[in-house]
Amino acid sequence: MTELTPADERFVAFDLDDTVREQAELDGHTVEQLSDYLDRGRVPADPRIDDSPECEIALRGLERLRRARQALLARDLERESLRADDWVASILDNITLEAHAGRDIPLTHPSPTARLVVTEGALRGILRETGDSMQNMFVGRCVLVGDVSVPGTPILIRVDVTVFPGENIPLLAERLRQAMYAALSRYTELVVAAIDITVSDLHALPDVSVREMER
Amino acid sequence: MSGTVRDQVASPLDAAADQVLAERAADGDLRAFEVLVRRYGPLMRVYATRVLGFNDETDDVVQESFITAWQQLGTLDDGRAVKSWLMRIVSRKSIDRLRARRAHVNIEDTDAPAPESTAPHVVAEVESQTEALARVLADLPEDQRRCWTLRELAEYSYHDIAFELHLPLSTVRGLLARARKTLLREMEDWR
Amino acid sequence: MTSVLPSTDQLDALVRQVPGVESLYPAGPLVTAMLTAALDAVAHRAPAAPLVYVGEQGDGVRVTAKIGIGAAESSGHVSGRVHDAIAAHLEQGDYPPVVQIVVIVASVRLSV
Known part of the structure; x- marks a missing residue:
């Protein structure tokens, strides 16, 4: 184990080896307990901690450590963001559509030696792109329900959509449905019985998750 | 004006929530996956660097993590949890590297x-x-x-x-x- | 009987020239594709794996092409045309009989 000099008296609470002394100096608490308390946002409030001057000093130290940790992360992330973009390309070059191709959906051709198919993944792509061409919504998951392997079998399509605030949802959903019908009939031979669109509101502003990352 | 959100959004998918991106990527949407790579790749690199030290392995670990993520996105039940899911993958890959490194060098206190x-x-x-x-x-x-x-x-x-x-x-x-x-x-x- | 298999390089070029075809993906078994991709990555070279896959099946030959198409036409039209181009090519040469020609439309790109 690494050699560490005993803590300065002033910081006896942070003694690395002696839990008894640590607790004695922190009104019966440990640094771990205080750290967890801080992680919980100091709720529910614990008067035995809040009213202890010794704990308060330790908590301030832990808070300072947390701020330094956040600053360090922010600095590191900033450095990363200055990097050239080629790392993204090298990741994308190394993945294949194979993983999400899904089922094969047959296309007709007169020759007996022909086996022509369009993948489920390609069809989902058509549905997504159709949604992307419309404004103020995001198309999420697209599911093809039914036996797509038998030509002519009517299938059901389920689509999740997130709509920006203030939009007329029924109108937008109907326009999307018509556009998807049109795209499917143009590019595929599927018999589509229905397109179910589930709409949810976009509650949070879009950049929330990015901000959360820097927390 | 109702156009404010739209105005902020240069490329629409960049602004999509994690859940939408994760679900689209699970459906095979490379563009959505790319947004996730850009959104969380830097954090994953910072993380892998802290675990592994500064060296060539960080790039490999992050790349491997995203390739695994792409293949296994279908197993992620809740797309909102994609960030912690990605962090878990990169953690695991980083730890695997450390183990391999230790087995190789065979000295307990080796540290990059x-x-x-x-x-x-x-x-x-x-x-x-x-x-x-x-x-x-x-x-x-x-x-x-x-x-x-x-x-x-x-x-x-x-x-x-x-x-x-x-x-x-x-x-x-x-x-x-x-x-x-x-x-x-x-x-x-x-x- | 001369049973030389058709050249995949020729087939790759042939399929790429079919109107409506925007991209050509490796169609061989996944293991082969991954192995070649890994070798390519190590050697820092452009992907060398043949894209159109030619395999023997019984006394004949089975050809598989995996394509991405654009917005102009339906997947049925473009894949049919790819099939016909491959079939015509195989008829011209001294090749084993065609057992099957598989054309997989793996992506449809609507936007530019």
């Missing part, structure tokens, strides 16, 4: 040097707390730093850390306590 850890005991008086933390972190024993990084950067629970590192829960608690106390004490010194 981090650039901050130049001359450990020569500290510039004006050193900021950020730099101080970076340096102290780099000087921590490897097992302590790994626990601390899993806890504070990847937001793992004690239990998850124990599981990932194949350590008893009590050991994880002990390592984290030591790491925190060392960090606290060192930070005090440079106030």
